[in-house]
Amino acid sequence: MPSFIALNPSSPSLSIFEEKKLPSQLLSMPTAEPYLSAVQQADTRARSHDNSSVASTPALSPSPSITASSEDNALSEDDENNFLVYPLTPPTSEQVFTTAHTEFGHCTNEAYRCVSKHDYTKPFEEQAIEEPPYYIFLATHISFFILHLLGHMRDFFGKRFAKSYFAHLMPQNGYAPLNTNFDSFYTRRLRGRMTDCLCQPVTGVPGRTIVILDRHSTDNNYTQIFTGGKTRALNISSYNYLGFSQSRGGCSNAVKESIRRCGVSTCGTRLESGSSELHASAEALVARFVGMEDALISSMGFATNSTFIPALVGKGSLIISDELNHASIRIGARQSGAHVRVFKHNDMSSLESLLREVISQGQPKTHRAWKKVLVIVEGLYSMEGTVVNLPKIVELKQIYKFYLYIDEAHSIGALGPHGRGVTDYFDIPPSSIDVLMGTFTKSFGAAGGYIAGQKTLIDCLRLRGHSGPYAEAISPPVLAQIIASMASIMGVAFAPQPTNSKLSLNPVGSIVMPRDNAKELLGMVPVSGLPMWMNLPPALADGSEACMRIRRLAFNSRYLHAGLKKLGFIIYGHSFSPIVPLLIFNPGKLPVFVRMMRARPIPIVVVVVTYPATPFETARARFCPSASHTKEDIDTVLRACDEVGGILDLKHGSGERWGIDMVCERAVELVHSV
The missing domain is CATH 3.40.640.10 (Type I PLP-dependent aspartate aminotransferase-like (Major domain))
Structure with a gap:
């Protein structure tokens, strides 16, 4: 008989940060990398409708008990009601889509925390503008010259021999075109060739992972054809900084209750x-x-x-x-x-x-x-x-x-x-x-x-x-x-109770520890400031879970920023910023970078930015880590960037360089030394 893992995707109120007494027969969960790799293979099998190959996929690594480090890597959640049970083999796509930690990664290691605060003993951290070698600037300008030359030549001949493709740029029936040839040039000649990179349709919650809809093009991205398949990828591109965009948990329960009571229009x-x-x-x-x-x-x-x-x-x-x-x-x-x-x-x-x-x-x-x-x-x-x-x-x-x-x-x-x-x-x-x-x-x-x-x-x-x-x-x-x-x-501030109890109850029954610090209580929201029907779980009501999210975001942002710099990339921005721009420069490398990151064994969804949002010579990839990512997720991104950046010649930063293994092993030291 194979071992089984019990999951409850419909539990309404349990926090993934609560410590739980797990049954001894439960095995430890895998690390992020093998898990997401197994998810990708499961999605591939689901698209091909071939369930007979499940047994051939390597099983998730078992462990007799859950230690601090294994809890940090846990990607499944055991609940107490309405169990969904399946064997210790890579789950199918449908089962994975209901797994809680695809939206918010589980992390109990307190070392992977940091406080976002300005240090007044040091000067303000100005943005260091690093310049790449001259041949990078030369290649970038040559690329734009070729883009303009060939683009305007195609426009010149296309308006005369392929008028149907340029009808929206030419006067018709006495009406002037809405867009001129010059205004739409970059849209047609640069952005149009990168549509699969800039306009990737997704579905579901933009959490730690995200589901992208597979598609392909037969006409150089002029049109896109959906294949009907889905791919779950590691999401490092959304503004979901604190990970509150979740389909389950205290916030989503409050939203559901508001719909039940008030509907979806103003009430x-x-x-x-x-x-x-x-x-x-x-x-x-x-x-x-x-x-x-x-x-x-x-x-x-x-x-x-x-x-x-x-x-x-x-x-x-x-x-x-x-x-x-x-x-x-x-x-x-x-x-x-x-x-x-x-x-x-x-x-x-x-x-x-x-x-x-x-x-x-x-x-x-x-x-x-x-x-x-x-x-x-x-x-x-x-x-x-x-x-x-x-x-x-x-x-x-x-x-x-x-x-x-x-x-x-x-x-x-x-x-x-x-x-x-x-x-x-x-x-x-x-x-x-x-x-x-x-x-x-x-x-x-x-x-x-x-x-x-x-x-x-x-x-x-x-x-x-x-x-x-x-x-x-x-x-x-x-x-x-x-x-x-x-x-x-x-955090919710509750009025002190007349009894000597260490716990206090709000009108709807949530239990939280009282606060003694007057300044801290002043910054909290009084229970009267919330709707009477809003019942936040204890971990949300006392502010402990949100505090953990804020500190996780600070660590992830600082680690990704410092790790990329140590690998040799040119990085803009503040070290505590959850927006981490990686300079790519050459516009021709932008779509290649996105496609290579998406084609990895663990697909990674990234966002690239170029003219007119940025100067044309400083095109970049923009990473957005969040509190939903684990340290292993950031490791996965760093390893992918290290490999792809080496192939595309993107490592032009100054300063001491570390190998990828050293960066991952000394992450905590790296974060606190920035």
Whole structure:
């Protein structure tokens, strides 16, 4: 009789971080690499509908007991009800898709934790711009020259001999084309050849692993044909920083309950602001989370910038913007009618010299004083992975008396010992900032965005911002996800009980340990701030699981960043940034890199970025580690990059180099020595 593993894919409330007393007959789970390899082989068998070859696949390695290290590598979960039982052979694709740890990897090793916090004993970590050898720049420019030459030649002859392919670029029936030949050139000649790399359809949760839909092309990616198959791959490309995008667990249970009670459209008693009670609760929670007096939330993160910046400033005002600010900020600045000036990316000397110039000169022509001066920066830049030099900006703010607007779309939840963004990371009071903006699409696994600030400011924005009176409200399921994930980061503060019991109960029965630290309790969310029907599991309610996720994210980000540098790659960004850009430079290597990573025994899904999102000579792959990844997952990515980077000649970084085995073995030392 073969040994069996019991799994319960439908258990509603157990946390994967809880210690469990496993039966002695259960065998230890495999490491990430053999497991994902077995998953890939199982998917291949499922696509071919051949189940007779299951026994030929190597069995998962057995072990008589579960030690600390084996728990760290566990990829299956035993629950207590409704068991799904199958033998110790690689599972089928259908069984794997219901395994909990494909969404969030199990890791109990406390050594693989790190605290995201600025060290004031060291200077601010500026981005080091490393230059590759000259032959790399030469090859990159030659590649773009050939792209332009052949592309324009094909356009010239194609418009005359293959008009059907260029109909959308030529006038028809008296109508001008929507796009000119020049505007669409890179879309057709560069992006079009990489459609299989840039537009990969996926299904399911974008967690630790992700399921991609297999397809192929017979016409150079002009069209794509779905094969009907699916491939599960290691996901290192999603913004799911804290891993809250899960189909099971406390947050998903709260979402399900919100659907049962409220449906999928706006519900509850209507308030004067036109939002529901759940909406108002979410806004109060956001304000408490970021440390501001009040907050408002919008149903779309992009619209949060593009519609509320025009409500803050107008004609006669000045916007000073970082040159690498997001497109939503640029659109909002243009729509505001204010004068816009740009300073070099994260360059404080450039910002200060610009402030001196514009304040002394005043408005153009009239030289009158500016009505308002608004400096807009991002907390964490999505293409570069750099963190704003907030201490220096706050110092300049005290001198030059401007208003400060920070976009924390990527930094909120991902930076700081408590996950509360750049103010938490630098330990700067949020009151030093005038406007804090952020989104729920990254760390919170939801949708929408928020603006936080003083109550008088927020009240004004509710009336003057176009996202307030003209846009739709966020639906209750999304609000439930926001509240549950944010409350789990903050922890729920329960009123002290009159008895001497060490445990306290909330109105719906969750048990958590009381907190003694007054400052810690102040930062927690009171139980009255949550809907009465929202029942968070103890590990989420007391904040312990979210704290572990924040520390895991910090370790994974720092390890991947430092590991790639030690392997010899040119890496941009801050060492604590969960965005790790790996410079590839040559546009011809971008699709090859993606396809080679996806074709490995353990497929890895990566994202590459090129012009116009970045300068054409600095094309890059952008890795996004999350708290859902285990240390072994990062090892797998590093080993793949080491091999593929050697083949494609991508290792042009300076400094001491280590071998891949040394990097993996000395990961903890590497993380704490950065």
